[in-house]
Amino acid sequence: MARKKYKFIDLFAGVGGIRIAFEKNSCKCVFSSEWDIYSQKTYFENFGEMPDGDITKVVENDIPNHNILTGGFPCQPFSTIGKRQGFDHPTQGTLFFDIVRILEAKKPEAFLLENVAGLVNHDGGKTFKQIIKTLENELHYKVESKVLDSADYGVAQHRKRIYIVGFSEKVSSSKEFKFEWPEKNKKKVGVGQFVEQHDSGYTISNHLQKSYIYKLPDGRPQVINEESDIQVKTLVSTYHKIQRLTGTFVSDGNTGLRLLSENECKAIMGFPLDFKFPVSRTQMYRQMGNSVAIPVVQKIAKQITTTLSTAGI
Known part of the structure; x- marks a missing residue:
């Protein structure tokens, strides 16, 4: 018997990393939202759909x-924002509140939210x-x-x-209810197999290498x-700014050092090689740095x- 094709919505969609992960699990996207015009352009190029804009207006x-x-x-400090602005609910006025109102109105059987690990300790853990x-006590989801x-996970x-x-009460109350996080891969994947050769195009100048990249003999950056x-x-959205402490660079090119190529970025984020970026290289780095590692989300989606x-849904 064919497995049911679950419908999902793609909020704060970026360029569609989460969408790819869920579609690989035979799910169907029925709505998407993304406010950034450059991300919208990339999303449209790859999925043939223009995401809705500002989620607060949806x-x-x-x-x-x-x-x-x-x-x-996005992570926003909202533990006190409601009190400051006179709202009844402590998440009012934040983008998380838009997730809350959609969950409350549409009551989907499940959700997946993703954020930076620092969210756990944001504002002393209050956020x-x-x-x-909110998710458990007000919306009654098992979280x-x-x-x-x-x-x-192979990245x-x-x-x-x-x-x-x-998961909604309808799901979690089932006698068959069981959710487990995906198991870790037994073997980690090395980056070397994805490294390309580029004589030019991603080059870091000799001057910048001497004056900044290798200014201290401290083993930085990662090459x-x-x-x-x-x-x-971790690939960050500001990667194009060439940060010696946080960046990873490639020993290659006509100056001996370069930035990661587009295909290398796709590889370390789990994007397919045929994924298109109809934007500048700077925007490509921003979009990749803001995206999700697809293989991880794909396993959670499964x-x-x-x-x-x-649970019989």
Whole structure:
């Protein structure tokens, strides 16, 4: 018997990393939202759909019915924002509140939220506690959360993120209900196999290398080549600014050192090689740095859909 094709919505969609992960689990996207015009352009180029814009202006009841809500929402300090602005609810005025109002209106059977690992300790832990309290006590979802490093799931990059998974009472009350986080891969994937050769195009000048990159003999930055059997540092949205402490660079090119290529970025984020970026290289780096490690989300998506199927949804 064919497995049910669950419907999901893609909020704070970026360029569609979460969408790819869920579509690989036979799910169907019925709505997407992304405010950044450059990300919208990339999203449209690859999926043939233009995401809705500002989520705060989207009427929740206009969103199609769906089984799963997904979103890599921005982190905002809202533990006191409600009191300052006179609202009744402590998340009012934040983008997380838009997730809350959609969950409340559409009542999907499950959700997956993703954020930076630092969210757990943001504002002394108050932000995260308020998020969980809202999801559990007000929306009545059974919530699981865990920080996962993409390097443990077949990705050649260390990328720690907090994943928050929730199931409605309809699902969690089932005698067959069971959700488990995906198991770690037994073997880690080294980045060397993905390294390309580029004589020019991503070059870091000799002057910048001498005056900044190698200004101190401290072993920084991280430099890789085709023989590197390691996982690179977290790719950040400001990668194009060439930060010696946090960046990973390649021993290659006509000056001996260059930035990661587009294909190398795709590889360490788990994007398919045929994924298109109809934007500048700077925007490509921003979009990749803001995206998700697809293989990790794909494995979580499988666990979510398995849980729903087992519960009879």
